[in-house]
Amino acid sequence: MEHNRPERKENILCISNYKWGGMTGLSSSLMREMARYHKVLYFEPPMPYMPIGQNFRWHNLTSWRQGIEMINDNLMICKTPPVLPGKRILRSVNRQAQRKLAGYIIDVMNSLHFEKPILITFCPHSADLLKYLGYELALYFCGDEVLGGKYKRKRTILGIEEELLKKVDCTVVVSKELYKRKKDSCRELFIITNGTDHNHFCVAGKEVDPPLEMDSIKKPIAGFLGAVDHRINIEFIRKASEELKDWSFVLVGPVYKNRNQLLKLNNVYLLGQKNYEQLPRFLSQFDVCTIPYILDDMTINCFPIKLYEYFSSGKPVVASNLPALEEHAGLVYIANCADDFPREILRAYDESNDKRKKRIMIAERNSWEHKAEGLEYILQYLRSKQPLNSGPPDANLKRN
Structure with missing residues (x-):
């Protein structure tokens, strides 16, 4: 199914919490669809300097030097330099890590002449990243509750996410329960559930x-x-x-x-x-x-x-x-x-x-193509700041 062609072609800067490929993920599936009509620059999450786990491979620490992987003319994948461990996150450590990440992202964007992007982050700790990047609109796509995640310092990451919710133009969550938790902190809030290929x-x-x-x-x-x-x-x-x-x-x-x-x-x-x-x-x-x-x-x-x-x-x-x-x-x-x-x-x-x-x-009705239509609707709404004549795709986008 072809979804409706958007009015304008955007540059989309995606800060993902998920590696490209492998098992299906929210960020990779959605960005693959958005790349039908927009130019997408997809940054994978950085590896920590001190990784723990049976599936770790040391070459992952240097894989970011391989450069940009071109999936097609509209979709580019970038690995990112390693950062300090994030599970026991300290605010000072996060600021340092996000500043380093921002410098790398800016260098890549400049090399590609990737200007005035729409920034879509799937990472709750991106609050310290936004101030370094130039963008037209910023969205936070929240797929999980941070209190149930891998982070050891729950209060710290919750505070960082709270700041992010207030900074971005719009937050998108995947469930009604997440909507209830985030609604009092957001400027704009939508629900787009996960989809399927x-x-x-x-x-x-x-x-x-x-x-x-x-x-x-x-x-x-x-x-x-x-x-x-x-x-x-x-x-x-x-x-x-x-x-x-x-x-x-x-x-x-x-x-x-x-x-x-x-x-x-x-x-x-x-x-x-x-x-x-x-x-x-x-x-x-x-x-x-x-x-x-x-x-x-x-x-x-x-x-x-x-x-x-x-x-x-x-x-x-x-x-x-x-x-x-x-x-x-x-x-x-x-x-x-x-x-x-x-x-x-x-x-x-x-x-x-x-x-x-x-x-x-x-x-x-819940294919990733339909989910991308929902995201297109949100982008149009944020640009116009007026209710649109045509509503969101059925059963794919909810806004209270």
């Missing part, structure tokens, strides 16, 4: 060749696409594994936490991170899709990006009781506790085809 994931609802890794995994399969990290409720998976011994539980994505506990479960399979292009083939083998999240400050305020990816396939979804899923009651099977999880999987497995068609229709 519908044309990519819809093939998972059809007959496709299974990946070799799944040839020997017996059916039925309850599956999960995404990172296995602090959000995963290990008790949900353990309970389902023990009660549904004839089922296989397949987790496709990088494993950051609970690897040893999961490997002890005989019918749980950790397949690791896969190329984005392969994901529909793995999804096609799921009989039931799952979102087994714990409930904390992050997940209560999130809108799972995988929901509409699952919906694109039409397959049934079993999830924790996340507030963002309330609007899809009847199409998502909700597990309120570990005991509910295996029961809801069985209910989902026996559902009618009518629900599958409804999920696909909802996914089509």
Whole structure:
């Protein structure tokens, strides 16, 4: 689907909290769509000087020297120089890191003659960055609640984000819960939920060749696409594994936490991170899709990006009781506790085809193309400061 061509071509400077490529992300998916009609300069988040974690590679500290990666004529990707560690963020350290980052961004922009951009940041600590950069408009796209994030000094990062909310022309959040939390601090506030690359994931609802890794995994399969990290409720998976011994539980994505506990479960399979292009083939083998999240400050305020990816396939979804899923009651099977999880999987497995068609229709309306239309609407509104004659795309943009 082609979305409406905007009135003017913009330079968009994106400060992302997500690396380009790999698993799907809000910033990369949305900027890929915006690059249809605008010129996008996408800066990946910097690596810390003192990284911790099993997936770290030392060459990442110097990869920023490789220069600009041209995806196409309108989309350029830049890695950024390493900075001091951010998990235990101090305001003084953040000021120093953001000043260094700003100098690098300005050098790149000057080399490309990238002038008068619209700045879109996905990083809550960007308040100390804005004063160094020239821009026409500034937007903060908030995809997660910082209180539930990786930061150890919650009060500090919350204060930095509060300052950012007041500085930018507009804030966009992905859920109603985030709207409630941010509404008193923003000049303008909109909701654009996460979307799906519908044309990519819809093939998972059809007959496709299974990946070799799944040839020997017996059916039925309850599956999960995404990172296995602090959000995963290990008790949900353990309970389902023990009660549904004839089922296989397949987790496709990088494993950051609970690897040893999961490997002890005989019918749980950790397949690791896969190329984005392969994901529909793995999804096609799921009989039931799952979102087994714990409930904390992050997940209560999130809108799972995988929901509409699952919906694109039409397959049934079993999830924790996340507030963002309330609007899809009847199409998502909700597990309120570990005991509910295996029961809801069985209910989902026996559902009618009518629900599958409804999920696909909802996914089509929530493609990244539609989300980009919502962002275009916001940019037009900010420029005109007047309500526009044509409203935002249906079910993709909300403003209270």
